[in-house]
Amino acid sequence: MTEVPARERLMDAAVEAFAERGFHATTTRDISTRAGMSPAALYVHHASKEQLLYEISSAGHLNTRHMLADAYASTADPVARLATMQFEFTKWHAVHSKRARVVQYEISALTPEHRREVAGHRRDIERIYQDAIREGADKGVFEIEDVPGTALALISMAIDLVRWYQPDGPRTPDSVAQLYADLALRAVGARTA
Structure with a gap:
C-alpha cells in the first residue's frame, strides 16, 4: 500500500x-x-490556512466545471444534456459532500483575490447551465422564460444538498442525482418525444 x-x-x-x-x-x-x-x-x-482553503475550493470548482463541460458536450439532445448535467453535478455534491460543503460555503473566508478567481469559476458553471437551457428553449423543447434564474435554481438545488445529505443515510448519490435530474427537466418544462 x-x-x-x-x-x-x-x-x-x-x-x-x-x-x-x-x-x-x-x-x-x-x-x-x-x-x-x-x-x-x-x-x-x-503558505497559510487560507491558501489551503483556496486550493481546495479552486480544485472543487474546476473539477465540477470540467465535469459539466463534458456532460454538455456528450450529446446534442437538449433534454438528455440537461438531465446528464444535473445528474453529474448533483452526484458530485453527494459523493463529495464534505468537500463540497467546504468548496461551496467557505468562500467568504478566501482573500479578495482568491474569491474573485473562484467567483469566475462559478460564473463559468452558470454559463454552461444557461447555454444548455437557452439551447433547449431555442429548439422549442424547453418552456422557460428566465434562463439565468432557472440556471441558478438548478445549481443551487444541487449545491444545497450538502446541508442535509448523509453518506450513510437512506438515499444513495445515484438516487438523489436521478431525482434532481428529473426535477431539472420539470423545471424547464421539457418536452420529450
Whole structure:
C-alpha cells in the first residue's frame, strides 16, 4: 500500500476539519493533527490556512466545471444534456459532500483575490447551465422564460444538498442525482418525444 503524499493528507484533513468546524474555528494545529503531522507541517506545504482553503475550493470548482463541460458536450439532445448535467453535478455534491460543503460555503473566508478567481469559476458553471437551457428553449423543447434564474435554481438545488445529505443515510448519490435530474427537466418544462 502506497503512502498518501503529505500535501494531499493535509488537504484531506483540512476538508474534514473545515466541514466539521468551519474555516475560522479550525486551527492549523487541528489540520496537522488530523493529518498525523507536526503543527508546523502545514507551512512546509502551504503558505497559510487560507491558501489551503483556496486550493481546495479552486480544485472543487474546476473539477465540477470540467465535469459539466463534458456532460454538455456528450450529446446534442437538449433534454438528455440537461438531465446528464444535473445528474453529474448533483452526484458530485453527494459523493463529495464534505468537500463540497467546504468548496461551496467557505468562500467568504478566501482573500479578495482568491474569491474573485473562484467567483469566475462559478460564473463559468452558470454559463454552461444557461447555454444548455437557452439551447433547449431555442429548439422549442424547453418552456422557460428566465434562463439565468432557472440556471441558478438548478445549481443551487444541487449545491444545497450538502446541508442535509448523509453518506450513510437512506438515499444513495445515484438516487438523489436521478431525482434532481428529473426535477431539472420539470423545471424547464421539457418536452420529450
